[in-house]
Amino acid sequence: MTLQSTMAPARHRHHPAPTAVRIDGPVWITRGTTTWRRTGIALFLAGFASFSLIYCVQPLLPAFATSFGLGAASASLALSVTTSLLALSILLAGAFSQALGRRGLMFGSMAAAAALNLAAALSPDWHGLLIARALEGLALGGVPAVAMAYLAEEIEPRHLGKAMGLYVAGTGFGAMMGRVGMGLLTEFTSWRMAMAVMGGLGLVAAIGFLILLPRSRNFVPARGVSPGFHLRAWAGHLRNPGLLRLYATGFALTSIFVTLFNYTTFRLTAAPFDLSQTRVAMIFLAFGFGIVSSSIAGGLGDRFGRRPLLIAGFLLTLAGVAVTLVPALPAIIAGIVLVTTGFFVCHSVVSGSVGPLAGATKGHAASLYLLFYYLGSSITGSVGGWFWQHGGWTAIAALTGSFALLGLILSATAPRRAGAT
Template sequence: MSTTLSPNDLHPTASTLMTRGEVRYRRTNIALFLAGFATFSLLYCVQPLLPVFSQAFHVAPASSALSLSLATGALAISILCAAALSERAGRRELMFASMCASAVLNMAAALAPNWSTMLALRTLEGFVLGGVPAVAMTYLSEEVNPKQLGHAMGLYVSGTALGGMLGRVGTGILTEYMSWRPALAVMGACGLAASIAFVTLLPPSRNFTRRVGLGARHHFAAWGTHLRNPALPFIYMIGFTVMGAFVTVFNYAGYRLIEPPYNLNQTALGLIFSVYVFGVMSSSIAGGLADRIGRRAVLPVGIGSLIVGVGLTLFAPLWLVFLGITFVTMGFFTAHAVASGWVGQFARVDRGHATSLYLLSYYMGSSLCGSVGGWCWSAGGWPGVAAFVLGLLAIGLVCAARLARLGR
């Protein structure tokens, strides 16, 4: 079997790599910022609607959370397929097709006549969305000078943070005044507009060539190589734990805050997600700090912030709950920006496969932990949710300590 080696398996020349100050570097950052924005606004726009779905479709909180968990689970699986497909179809083309298809499916979900149809559409939407996260980080690791990769990755993660914030906040506010169906349709239209701007701005790859003749054996061998790497499995587990913790907090905070003594309405609940603006800032700052002082110094700070934030949410005053959610948001985006950027440093070949395994772990954390959190909520209320999340973060902190030793 013959294959054509991709330049990312060799060593791109300095002249083909983007550096800060170049026009194509700026265009790339804007385009991938939009990709992150569209992906996360579409994926998570249902999160503030979970209590609404419980009422509209007469389902329990854990069942309502399936509208998000099934989407993220399908996305996790599709990432493996998309990473392999991108070796033949191209990075830019696959991301654009994924963004367009997911936007259309989000608009279709607004018309869902029953809960089964809603779950089917959301699952399919999550599956087609896999083409963006599976490829975006690989594109950056191939095209950007390693000295500026932390900064570029931080900006991409900032786009995901802003998308997650506006998707949640916008959906919550629109639902208060229009109902949830028009809210989902509007988010789909915004995603479609972002996809058009994305494909207009993103420069073609210079350090990628299409690879033909790659069978299943090649892909499984590449994934196996990365799983045997002494460092990468710890990075994957960090992605699983921090994403699982983050999604669980946001999934069930809404159920807590619509009950006494808070009694928040849908607009106020949506505005709680405005804390994502701190995620936008922290991910960009964390990426820059990782370039300057090292990832092993920054990563524990992110996980520690998550732990502090969860602890603060256990107190009753609303301002402390809000502060805790802010710390959770900052800590999550700090940890994710650092960990995701680290994958490309440890993976010397087949980086797309290494990235796909990180994202598989990341979104499986969202899907599995987000669902388990519903059982914790039903069994123990918010203290039960917090205990589950703190257990996840303890595992993440152990993995970060192990990575720090390997990094030396």
């Protein structure tokens, strides 16, 4: 089947759709093979490297506020500028990967981001740090959308949910180790040295990824690609009701997750808890529940359907937000565990649903999903600072709880034929 045959024909003869020719059928990566294991480890490393670099600054937000004389909302920009530029970059990376290929683009993105994290660590002032973090977001755009497209193209469809779950588990492990590792390192050294160490680990992971990931076997480069082709592909996906529902769900997911964790750091380092940076970072070990739940959820979604898992995931998230309102540390930790588990269940399911609904231009569809996903992190993560400053934790819980309710409604009302059901 050709790429051209799956796309709507161009309306004007001087703007032909890109052509791609496949002589034989797809050669899938099958579960249980050596290639499957290499792919799983490589994509786990990609998730680890990219997400540890993105979120390593989250436990440092109070330290940035102290070091540079900032408020909570301003300090949160260290994360928000990265995810904002990441959202934009993902669109471009998804488009470029249709012509340039998947593997090399992902490696280059990982290596460049690791180097920029080192640059951020060495920056003498706040504005320089923000510039380095923004460029890091641009560089990392070549990983998430391209990884989703690679898996959708190369993995046997009946095992795609499991493979996507392994990748999401890697992102969870990276996000956890980025946060926890930074907290532990800052107990013994400066936050600058801790960021430099994280950059070095990211570079090692990038090299391991390049060695392990098999070359694409089912990817067919799109030839003669014009800007109009990309615009038509994005517009087509934005007219797909099933994909729009998934995009809105992704926005809601990160709005909840990033906002909750951003301001948990401020809540727990202030009275009456007065926890040290290291102890606050240890709370991010809750990501371990997310790593396990995302891996399991992918397989369960393949077997029993995705809609019930989405509903269960958002119910867990909503319950977790409510539990964090109890002003006791054990309750706050329990609430964070519930939110983390629910988030990773939902993200694993939704990530695995985009490709099957997308048709030929999977890179474009995945990049749009991640655009909405990271816009939720960037916009709501920063707006949450206003809620925190004016309403405290009650306002944060109301904000994140509203998004959890929105996600629950989107999941419960989805047509059964949609990709997320």
